[in-house]
Amino acid sequence: MTELAELPATPGTARTQGRPRSSRAHEAILEAVLDLLEEGITVEALSMEAIAARAGVGKATIYRRWAGKDELLLETLIKLKGPPTQPLGDSVRADLIRLISVVGHKDERAVRVMPCLMPEVSRSPEAYRIWQEAITEPRREVMRDVLRRGVASGELRADLDLEVTVSMLISPLLLHRMTRWNPRLDEVDDLPAQIVDVVLRGVAA
Amino acid sequence: MTELAELPATPGTARTQGRPRSSRAHEAILEAVLDLLEEGITVEALSMEAIAARAGVGKATIYRRWAGKDELLLETLIKLKGPPTQPLGDSVRADLIRLISVVGHKDERAVRVMPCLMPEVSRSPEAYRIWQEAITEPRREVMRDVLRRGVASGELRADLDLEVTVSMLISPLLLHRMTRWNPRLDEVDDLPAQIVDVVLRGVAA
């Protein structure tokens, strides 16, 4: 059983001697965390032993890389969410539909993991801050820009409240994907388009 | 099961001899559960020992009443959420504002407890069913009725989708109270009225 050649898993800390850390083990650990969260395990109930077992890895291999569960989770979340979807610059309507349509579709896994993270975000100010800065705020800003375009073109009301409008656009989709608050929405056709059309008519100039 | 002569009642009610169960202990246990959930403990991490300690009660006193954590939680939730707020029958606008304004205000505690319950709801079909039947669906139905009134009066579009409209009205408030998805909404004046006005204009006849 010869393992493949491994790349240094943590660039920056230049190790010159000894066996390099296995990037395969590194990936397997992060995947295992997402795997378990996806199954509905909360952050609190997520055990290092379960992670190690799922990844097919010794616990020491985890502790060699991260000081504890918090550090491991942070790296996992950064991996989970990439940069926000960008608008294409067509019409305001088309861009808004595009932005809210990707909620829970670009990455099916992210939407299953999020509910398990929410209790942590509710309780810990630090977790809330990271969640805001890394996940929600960048996405809101993209949507604000599209709305500003609409205001500048005279298409939308000049005194429109960007925060309220952004929330009205994204909240129904977000709540539905994360909690399935109303199961009947599953059967609605073109939900993103319907939402955008009602809001745009509501805030039209 | 030889007590068929007794009236069907909650377990324990049929006893006629000995010291009666303390309703004070009963209440203290339910309060302790809400107390702990309110602090951000998830259902998974909620321990019977912590509940007993918080309630100032022996564990046996809990197990005498409920078979396990699930049964205890079910009764706690039923206590937490009373019947939905009812509309007053004024204008459609006033009723909708009234209905969405109570989100997280009528019972501050409920809104802090909900995020801790969501992972359980995501994972367990049974928990999801109970949550839907006992909490979300009755509240949606109240709001649908108000919208139907608006359609009947010609105030609202006849082909309006009730499910989408209900979701658009309630989701921004619900998401904000449960997750504080956008902290800037804290500083918005009259958020419920703003939401209702945009939606009503969007679905006006």
Place this chain on the structure above:
DNA sequence: GGATTCCGATACGGTTCCGTTCCGTATCGG
């Protein structure tokens, strides 16, 4: 070849929680 580090696996003592079973006491019905 030798030194060094990582690998997966296993074991350790310590902690928390489970659900049950005892206490000695308190409080009811008859």
Place this chain on the structure above:
DNA sequence: CCGATACGGAACGGAACCGTATCGGAATCC
């Protein structure tokens, strides 16, 4: 008063998990 049951509290054996240590073997550099 007596019998029955509930009370708060303490302790039990068992399970899960923590973070660390140690093992023999594998991979890489010097």
